[in-house]
Amino acid sequence: AQSVTQLGSHVSVSEGALVLLRCNYSSSVPPYLFWYVQYPNQGLQLLLKYTSAATLVKGINGFEAEFKKSETSFHLTKPSAHMSDAAEYFCAVRPMDSSYKLIFGSGTRLLVRP
Amino acid sequence: GAVVSQHPSRVICKSGTSVKIECRSLDFQATTMFWYRQFPKQSLMLMATSNEGSKATYEQGVEKDKFLINHASLTLSTLTVTSAHPEDSSFYICSARGLVVGNTEAFFGQGTRLTVV
Numbered sequence: 001a002q003s004v005t006q007l008g009s010h011v012s013v014s015e016g017a018l019v020l021l022r023c024n025y026s027s028s029v030p031p032y033l034f035w036y037v038q039y040p041n042q043g044l045q046l047l048l049k050y051t052s053a054a055t056l057v058k059g060i061n062g063f064e065a066e067f068k069k070s071e072t073s074f075h076l077t078k079p080s081a082h083m084s085d086a087a088e089y090f091c092a093v094r095p096m097d098s099s100y101k102l103i104f105g106s107g108t109r110l111l112v113r114p
Numbered sequence: 115g116a117v118v119s120q121h122p123s124r125v126i127c128k129s130g131t132s133v134k135i136e137c138r139s140l141d142f143q144a145t146t147m148f149w150y151r152q153f154p155k156q157s158l159m160l161m162a163t164s165n166e167g168s169k170a171t172y173e174q175g176v177e178k179d180k181f182l183i184n185h186a187s188l189t190l191s192t193l194t195v196t197s198a199h200p201e202d203s204s205f206y207i208c209s210a211r212g213l214v215v216g217n218t219e220a221f222f223g224q225g226t227r228l229t230v231v
Contacts, residue, residue, distance in 0.1 A: 044158075044207065046221075101148055106157045
């Protein structure tokens with residue numbers, strides 16, 4: 001079964017610092033991979049997705065992620081954190097079947113210090 | 115475009131009563147809808163997948179008689195929590211996938227926080 005592991009339930013950075021949120025997947029076949037952001041008491045907003053095209057994927061709000069097959073990773077980065085980036089971030093995998101359902105990681109809460 | 119709306123956003127109900135949550139695709143036809151459950155400070159767990167006009171497919175461990183899902187039209191799916199108990203208190207999120215030009219992924223609703231007292 002496919003799964004997603006997010007290392008670090010909490011990540012704290014200073015405003016203006018680099019953001020790095022880690023995600024590793026387990027799959028024999030490279031799946032589709034996603035990063036979502038969730039603000040308190042809200043649904044999920046898609047940041048970016050990897051669908052076997054370019055390995056470096058650029059998303060909204062200045063975020064990007066790089067798919068590394070050799071490391072089975074899809075880490076999320078942003079060069080300079082803003083206070084408004086403070087939220088919960090979820091990495092997800094979509095199996096290469098026709099279900100379109102998502103399997104989510106445990107989430108990482110990003111804290112941004114002024 | 116591609117907006118998914120959930121109603122209500124918050125609901126408090128008494129133990130033993132039933133609660134219905136609606137998920138609507140406002141500007142596209144949703145051929146498939148997904149219902150997720152999220153416990154506090156935890157990830158989303160898929161409960162069931164529903165395709166318009168057919169019975170929902172439930173994930174292992176989810177009680178289909180407890181969580182009734184109806185997807186009677188291409189723009190509406192409902193989740194009914196029957197005989198709710200405090201342990202059913204959670205954040206329920208739907209997502210919908212359908213015929214959106216240039217996009218094959220599902221869009222998420224804003225979620226419903228259910229509190230059973």
